[in-house]
Amino acid sequence: MLALAVVLPLAGCATDSGSPDTAPSASGSSAVGGGTATAAPEVRAQLRVDGDIRQYLLHRPPAQAADGDGNGDGPKPLLIAFHGRGADAAELRAKTRLERAATARGMLVAFPEGLGHGWGAGAQATKQRPDPALDVRFTEALIKHLVRTERADPDQVYVAGFSNGGSMALRMAAERPALLAGAASVSGQLPTGDAAVEPTGPVPVMVVYGADDPVRPLSGLPSPPPDPEEPILPTRSARDSAAAFAAAGGAGEPVTREEKGYDRTVWRLGKDDAPGGDRRSGGTVQLLVVDDAGHTWPGSTVPPPEGFGPVSKALDATDTILDFLTDPGPGR
Numbered sequence: 001m002l003a004l005a006v007v008l009p010l011a012g013c014a015t016d017s018g019s020p021d022t023a024p025s026a027s028g029s030s031a032v033g034g035g036t037a038t039a040a041p042e043v044r045a046q047l048r049v050d051g052d053i054r055q056y057l058l059h060r061p062p063a064q065a066a067d068g069d070g071n072g073d074g075p076k077p078l079l080i081a082f083h084g085r086g087a088d089a090a091e092l093r094a095k096t097r098l099e100r101a102a103t104a105r106g107m108l109v110a111f112p113e114g115l116g117h118g119w120g121a122g123a124q125a126t127k128q129r130p131d132p133a134l135d136v137r138f139t140e141a142l143i144k145h146l147v148r149t150e151r152a153d154p155d156q157v158y159v160a161g162f163s164n165g166g167s168m169a170l171r172m173a174a175e176r177p178a179l180l181a182g183a184a185s186v187s188g189q190l191p192t193g194d195a196a197v198e199p200t201g202p203v204p205v206m207v208v209y210g211a212d213d214p215v216r217p218l219s220g221l222p223s224p225p226p227d228p229e230e231p232i233l234p235t236r237s238a239r240d241s242a243a244a245f246a247a248a249g250g251a252g253e254p255v256t257r258e259e260k261g262y263d264r265t266v267w268r269l270g271k272d273d274a275p276g277g278d279r280r281s282g283g284t285v286q287l288l289v290v291d292d293a294g295h296t297w298p299g300s301t302v303p304p305p306e307g308f309g310p311v312s313k314a315l316d317a318t319d320t321i322l323d324f325l326t327d328p329g330p331g332r
Contacts, residue, residue, distance in 0.1 A: 002312040041103075042137070047118035049141045050134060052058020056112040056142065057089045060150070061098035075153035077107040077326070078146055080139060080166030080172075084187075085118040085230065092162060095302045101318045105326065108152055112142060121167035121188075123196025123234040129230075132195075137170055143179065158325045160184040162297055163216065167191060167233075170205070170241060177201035177248075181324040182283070186317055187213060187295050189220055190244060201271050202249030204283035204328030208317050210293030214309050218289065239265070242287040251285060262290040282330040290315055 061076060079102050083092035088113035093099055102109040118127060120135040138275020139159070146152040157180055161169040173183035174190065174197045182204040190205075191197050209218055221239040236244070244266070246254065250270025257264055265287040280286050290298050294309015299316035 020028075034087065042099075047138075047142060047145055049138045050131075052115070052134075052138075054112065054115075054138050054142075055089075056110050057093060058146075058150070059103055059109045060109050060112075061103040061106045061108060064158050069223075073151065075151050075156075077105070077156035078143065078150075078152035078158065079107050079109045079322075079325070080108060080142065080157070080169075081111050081160045082119055082159070082161030082168045083111065083114065083117075084162045084166075085114075085164035087162075088117060089113050092165065095162070095300045096318050098318055100159070101322050104183075105322060106151055107322075108146065110142060110146060112138070114168075116230065118230050119161075119164050119168035121171050121197070122152040122165055123171075123189035123197055124191075124193075124195035124233070126231050128299075135168060136172065138180065139168075142174065148239070156181050158182045158281040159185070160321055160325070161186070161188060163187045163295065166207075167235070170207075170245075171197045171202045173205055173245065174199040174248075177203040179307060182206075182319040182328050184208070184325060186297055186321075189216065189238055192220070192222075192236045193232045193234040199245045201247035202283075203245065204269065204285065205242065205245040205326070206288065206321060206324045206328075207225060207238050207242045208287045208288045208290065208298065208315070210296060210298075210309060210312070211291055212293060212309055214307065215293045215295035238289070239287055242267070242285050246285040249283075261312060262288050264288050286324065288315065288320070 030138050041060050045056055047054050081092060081098050083089055093111055099109045120129045120132050123132050125132050143157055147154050158221055159169040159172045161178060166185030168183050169183050170188060173180055177200060180203055184206040186208045187210060187243055211218060218238050220235045222234055224232040224234055246267035251267035254267045255266045266283040269283045269285065290312045292310055292314035296304045296308055296311040296314040297317050299318060304311060
């Protein structure tokens with residue numbers, strides 16, 4: 001079940017999610033949708049899906065950047081950005097500054113909030129997530145809602161995320177490739193084992209990974225440690241995660257080259273295996289392994305938690321990801 005969102009203007013970077021039971025009604029909120037001249041550029045909103053009230057931060061692009069003609073009414077690319085486990089939308093916003101880079105490109109960007117500060121990135125039911133497809137349906141509902149109310153372009157919908165949120169972005173790309181024009185993950189891999197997620201069709205994907213990640217190693221977590229709050233799922237390696245999308249997209253053999261501060265491996269998707277139209281034809285799957293980088297967002301100015309390893313300055317993950325998503329060709 002999907003209901004009209006409650007939309008609240010933000011003053012700066014709001015971090016309080018508020019109580020769904022005390023939120024004002026939609027009729028008492030600011031104008032919803034449509035890219036109107038009076039619409040607030042930053043809002044916190046709520047959407048009821050499957051009986052839960054889900055929350056997200058929404059950043060609208062300036063009208064001129066969105067359309068080039070200043071009327072703000074044309075379709076806009078949409079980026080859905082998933083935070084990491086134990087974090088929230090505001091934390092990802094601050095760490096990545098995705099909203100600045102995305103809005104400068106005329107893109108809407110939504111930062112959804114995960115239930116219990118996490119995402120059901122795997123296909124296995126757990127005690128905390130007895131319905132493992134809940135977050136997939138929420139993401140689908142959020143995309144449909146923003147297409148309807150914010151004039152998001154259904155042919156230019158992208159997902160990205162960090163860590164557990166990166167794995168969630170990969171799950172969406174794997175299970176809903178026709179819904180997306182591209183996906184990107186930083187420090188997130190495809191779940192495996194009983195929670196395995198398998199790519200089902202062609203979609204451009206970029207995986208950015210720290211070579212020295214101490215939290216979720218580059219080689220994957222075949223036997224992750226138990227966690228009393230939320231089980232950490234076993235994962236494929238970063239390379240195997242990317243290679244699975246390449247195989248689903250009919251890609252040939254990859255090419256790897258050294259760049260300053262990282263290695264880039266590129267698979268070219270097969271043109272004959274692109275049922276979604278030309279937007280996927282000729283795209284790529286890419287793996288960027290960043291030197292001297294931990295479980296961090298390369299290029300971020302926000303210090304990571306203790307034990308997460310260093311932040312690389314050799315790569316700006318935000319611009320790199322958005323450049324890839326909007327033009328997922330063979331790379332520089």
